Amino acid sequence: MPERIVRIGVYTCHCGSNIAATVDVKAVAEFAATLPNVVLSRDYKYMCSDPGQDLIRQDIRSHALNRIVVASCSPHLHEHTFRTALKVGGLNPFYFHMVNIREQASWVHENRVQATRKAKDLVRAAVRRVAFHEPLKRGRVAIHPDVLVLGGGIAGIHAALTLANAGKHVYLVEKEPTIGGHMAKFDKTFPTLDCAACILTPKMSAVRSHPNITLWTYSEVVKVDGYVGNYKVKVLRHPRYIDEDLCAGCLDCLEACVYKQAKVPDAFNLGLSKRRPIYIPFPQAVPQVPVIDPETCIQFKSGKCKTTCVDACGERHAINLHAEPQAHEIEVGTVILATGFQTFDAARVPYYGYGRYGNVYTALEVERLVNASGPTAGQVVMRDGRTPQTVGIVHCVGSRDENTHRWCSRVCCMYSLKLAHLIKEHTGAEVFDFYIDIRTPGKGFEEFYQKLLNERVHFVRGRVAEVTDWVLDPSEEGRLVIRVEDTLAGFVRRIPVDMVVLATGLEPRADAPEIRRLFNISCAGEGFFLERHPKLAPVNTFTDGVFLAGCCQSPKDIPDTVAQAGAAAAEALALIDAGYIETEPNTAHVEESLCCGCKTCMSMCPYHAVSFLPEIYKSRVNEVLCKGCGTCVAACPSGAMRQNLFEDDEIFAEIEGILTNA
Amino acid sequence: MSGAYGYFPGCSLKGAGVAYEESLLALFRLLGLPLAELEDWNCCGATSYMSIDERSAILLSSRNLLLAHKAGYRDVVAPCSACYLVLRKAQDYMERYPRIGKEVHAALGDGDLKVLNAIRVRHPLEVLYTDVGPGRIRQSLVRQWHGGRVACYYGCQMVRPYAEADRAHDPMRMDELLRAAGVPTVDYSLKTKCCGGSLTGTTHEVGVRLNYALLREAARKGADAIATVCPLCQYNLDAYQREIRRASHEPFDMPILYFSQILGWALGADTGALGLRRAISGRKTVQQWFSERRVEKEAYA
Numbered sequence: 002m003p004e005r006i007v008r009i010g011v012y013t014c015h016c017g018s019n020i021a022a023t024v025d026v027k028a029v030a031e032f033a034a035t036l037p038n039v040v041l042s043r044d045y046k047y048m049c050s051d052p053g054q055d056l057i058r059q060d061i062r063s064h065a066l067n068r069i070v071v072a073s074c075s076p077h078l079h080e081h082t083f084r085t086a087l088k089v090g091g092l093n094p095f096y097f098h099m100v101n102i103r104e105q106a107s108w109v110h111e112n113r114v115q116a117t118r119k120a121k122d123l124v125r126a127a128v129r130r131v132a133f134h135e136p137l138k139r140g141r142v143a144i145h146p147d148v149l150v151l152g153g154g155i156a157g158i159h160a161a162l163t164l165a166n167a168g169k170h171v172y173l174v175e176k177e178p179t180i181g182g183h184m185a186k187f188d189k190t191f192p193t194l195d196c197a198a199c200i201l202t203p204k205m206s207a208v209r210s211h212p213n214i215t216l217w218t219y220s221e222v223v224k225v226d227g228y229v230g231n232y233k234v235k236v237l238r239h240p241r242y243i244d245e246d247l248c249a250g251c252l253d254c255l256e257a258c259v260y261k262q263a264k265v266p267d268a269f270n271l272g273l274s275k276r277r278p279i280y281i282p283f284p285q286a287v288p289q290v291p292v293i294d295p296e297t298c299i300q301f302k303s304g305k306c307k308t309t310c311v312d313a314c315g316e317r318h319a320i321n322l323h324a325e326p327q328a329h330e331i332e333v334g335t336v337i338l339a340t341g342f343q344t345f346d347a348a349r350v351p352y353y354g355y356g357r358y359g360n361v362y363t364a365l366e367v368e369r370l371v372n373a374s375g376p377t378a379g380q381v382v383m384r385d386g387r388t389p390q391t392v393g394i395v396h397c398v399g400s401r402d403e404n405t406h407r408w409c410s411r412v413c414c415m416y417s418l419k420l421a422h423l424i425k426e427h428t429g430a431e432v433f434d435f436y437i438d439i440r441t442p443g444k445g446f447e448e449f450y451q452k453l454l455n456e457r458v459h460f461v462r463g464r465v466a467e468v469t470d471w472v473l474d475p476s477e478e479g480r481l482v483i484r485v486e487d488t489l490a491g492f493v494r495r496i497p498v499d500m501v502v503l504a505t506g507l508e509p510r511a512d513a514p515e516i517r518r519l520f521n522i523s524c525a526g527e528g529f530f531l532e533r534h535p536k537l538a539p540v541n542t543f544t545d546g547v548f549l550a551g552c553c554q555s556p557k558d559i560p561d562t563v564a565q566a567g568a569a570a571a572e573a574l575a576l577i578d579a580g581y582i583e584t585e586p587n588t589a590h591v592e593e594s595l596c597c598g599c600k601t602c603m604s605m606c607p608y609h610a611v612s613f614l615p616e617i618y619k620s621r622v623n624e625v626l627c628k629g630c631g632t633c634v635a636a637c638p639s640g641a642m643r644q645n646l647f648e649d650d651e652i653f654a655e656i657e658g659i660l661t662n663a
Numbered sequence: 664m665s666g667a668y669g670y671f672p673g674c675s676l677k678g679a680g681v682a683y684e685e686s687l688l689a690l691f692r693l694l695g696l697p698l699a700e701l702e703d704w705n706c707c708g709a710t711s712y713m714s715i716d717e718r719s720a721i722l723l724s725s726r727n728l729l730l731a732h733k734a735g736y737r738d739v740v741a742p743c744s745a746c747y748l749v750l751r752k753a754q755d756y757m758e759r760y761p762r763i764g765k766e767v768h769a770a771l772g773d774g775d776l777k778v779l780n781a782i783r784v785r786h787p788l789e790v791l792y793t794d795v796g797p798g799r800i801r802q803s804l805v806r807q808w809h810g811g812r813v814a815c816y817y818g819c820q821m822v823r824p825y826a827e828a829d830r831a832h833d834p835m836r837m838d839e840l841l842r843a844a845g846v847p848t849v850d851y852s853l854k855t856k857c858c859g860g861s862l863t864g865t866t867h868e869v870g871v872r873l874n875y876a877l878l879r880e881a882a883r884k885g886a887d888a889i890a891t892v893c894p895l896c897q898y899n900l901d902a903y904q905r906e907i908r909r910a911s912h913e914p915f916d917m918p919i920l921y922f923s924q925i926l927g928w929a930l931g932a933d934t935g936a937l938g939l940r941r942a943i944s945g946r947k948t949v950q951q952w953f954s955e956r957r958v959e960k961e962a963y964a
Contacts, residue, residue, distance in 0.1 A: 350832075351830075351832040351833040357833075469852045469853075471853050471883075472880065472883055473879075
């Protein structure tokens with residue numbers, strides 16, 4: 002029950018000179034003292050400081066205050082601080098209202114008289130509203146200790162291992178038949194040039210053998226219900242037609258396939274080699290279990306194969322050609338999304354000749370070419386069988402470009418430098434790097450760039466205009482010509498090369514919108530998943546209990562990805578180990594006697610927080626899912642939907658307060 | 664007059680590019696597509712104005728759009744790439760910049776801008792591709808091609824910045840239409856490069872050098888002729904060939920044709936009505952190629 006006699010204390014903050022320079026703080030405080038129900042009005046240099054908070058605590062006792070208004074900065078910053086002060090002072094923390102006279106007055110106005118008047122109006126509104134405030138209580142939600150990690154690249158692997166090592170059970174779900182992600186395709190990593198497989202595969206094996214990790218490859222999340230602490234997730238495991246529990250990883254079935262020659266383009270090698278219909282993506286794949294691709298397997302297509310693979314497997318009976326997809330329902334308290342990226346499709350920029358000229362490659366293809374376990378066993382041999390004498394690397398393909406993607410993909414400069422080094426090492430070729438700016442902001446990155454300069458890689462500053470086969474000079478015959486304005490030399494150059502490498506940028510995966518819908522998270526304009534705050538909550542999302550790691554959030558290199566994965570794991574651990582979270586009480590609730598069961602609220606709710614109870618024909622709000630956006634409250638035609646801290650009395654009082662200009 | 668395509672010839676098709684008009688009218692007549700010339704049309708504003716005074720260029724073009732609207736045409740066909748671009752640009756600017764829209768409105772003293780923007784400005788190559796299509800061209804063949812290989816040259820203005828008539832960086836519609844008519848085309852990397860435009864008249868050397876590159880690469884790719892969609896491209900490549908030949912000591916004598924001449928001939932237009940005798944370069948080749956030879960009906964049955 003609200004206190005019958007309202008006694009309001011108003012505190013106006015100077016915020017150093019942030020507010021006081023533009024708003025006459027003393028005048029605001031004096032004005033507040035004249036308002037009805039206000040028994041005390043003070044101004045103070047820093048209300049958020051300990052002495053400032055002490056003022057509130059002491060005044061509550063000495064002046065028997067039962068409502069507090071603080072006029073200072075944004076509630077995003079200090080609402081929690083002041084509510085806590087109320088609580089310590091013995092008041093319900095929701096007998097409080099905060100007025101933002103900094104971001105909404107002093108910082109955005111220049112005229113001191115008018116800014117002061119606005120501050121007074123805002124304070125009057127708060128004083129009127131706070132009289133109607135009621136005591137509210139925060140709820141508690143228990144957190145299920147299990148975690149879902151979606152995506153088995155380096156981000157997902159690192160997050161899963163961190164959590165598992167802390168004793169939590171992790172479900173690691175990966176779409177591909179193996180974990181490892183993009184990193185498994187790389188040869189060396191910049192700037193240290195250590196072998197990607199050598200540092201990645203131990204972690205992959207650790208995932209496989211960790212008792213706290215349930216690894217589901219070739220699987221997808223198809224449904225998510227619930228809320229922070231209590232997610233119910235449905236995972237669909239696609240049949241690989243080889244039983245993971247029975248298979249020993251001997252790979253005899255591969256050799257036994259009736260396809261003596263591999264004929265299917267190998268996706269892991271980006272189509273640079275062929276595989277059989279039964280295959281393992283790469284030698285260190287985890288799990289070490291082959292997959293049958295029903296699109297190309299004769300048995301699946303015609304049913305008339307001799308199924309020599311089944312014979313080769315023999316007594317193990319690991320091959321089951323009649324396997325069906327399996328659905329698993331799991332319960333987890335928190336989720337880490339580590340779904341990664343895709344590389345920009347170079348065919349979208351036809352003037353760079355990808356797909357038209359055989360010797361134009363994407364950087365990821367060249368990663369496979371220089372990789373000892375790649376399609377050419379590490380030999381840089383072009384599609385026409387030659388070894389290049391001259392190579393041009395084109396930076397910013399699908400990055401920093403008005404026509405494709407405007408963002409910098411962050412990793413391309415460094416991987417281009419790395420490829421320049423590796424190509425030189427493998428072939429002795431002359432290498433040209435065509436760049437707009439060289440961006441090397443990382444530990445040891447600039448030093449790596451210097452090393453490449455000393456290795457005599459030619460750096461040409463300018464965005465490449467086109468890669469073409471038209472010949473102006475006999476020396477260009479049979480080669481690819483890179484046309485570029487050399488902006489340092491100040492003229493247009495034509496540089497003939499044998500091989501072109503396009504440093505394609507990173508973009509959101511094509512299925513990112515689906516993932517966003519499943520987990521109810523947002524994206525920024527370019528499609529990468531949106532963090533809750535770009536600086537202070539970089540791995541949180543706006544959905545509680547769902548965290549981000551790696552390139553699904555924005556392009557980043559391996560060190561940053563691993564750091565972010567660790568941070569996401571730590572955030573999940575913090576929730577799990579707290580055991581519960583407190584919920585904000587500013588949620589909507591249904592006045593059942595007024596609800597007519599029209600369900601308007603359900604379609605409006607962006608958080609799926611409203612459900613319908615057919616037996617009583619009423620809507621009900623799940624207060625854990627509700628974010629207090631108020632959409633349903635505004636939409637409800639019968640006024641049955643109400644919201645704590647936004648009751649009609651409170652809102653009308655506030656509006657009147659603003660508009661009653663003395 | 665609705666139903667017909669409004670036809671905006673522009674200055675070129677009445678002057679140096681008259682062969683384009685002759686062949687285009689003949690071709691469209693054969694296909695049963697009526698081209699009706701706008702009455703009282705004026706300069707599109709392209710070469711003379713666009714680079715010096717955009718506003719005037721747009722005002723000029725908007726008057727042509729108004730004429731088309733008043734005459735009841737939904738589509739305006741502009742064969743010259745420069746006209747096509749300026750008409751399209753006028754619409755785009757009116758829509759994007761309210762200030763320009765207001766000026767146009769004031770200058771015309773009439774004309775609902777929405778109506779002007781609703782008119783579809785089209786290039787005849789796109790009309791042929793979309794409204795007729797390679798399939799119908801293939802079925803309507805009357806003469807069998809016995810000429811050489813052709814490099815399809817689209818120039819810069821038809822596909823940029825508005826990639827509506829074809830793809831901006833790798834247009835293929837002329838290639839597809841000509842192949843449908845049995846004409847072999849070559850992979851021509853310079854298909855959207857600059858012909859120099861009016862530079863041949865102002866900064867002559869630069870303009871001629873650009874045309875040299877175009878001719879040389881076409882020859883290198885095995886083309887015996889170049890097909891164009893724009894009177895200025897055609898003129899530059901055709902009229903300066905002798906000069907280029909003398910300066911480069913390379914024996915160019917390559918016919919520079921309009922795509923409409925080739926298609927019109929293949930579909931059976933009167934050879935005399937295609938403006939072929941107006942060719943400057945490669946006259947002998949033109950004479951040989953465009954002699955009478957009917958399609959063997961059985962072979963195409």
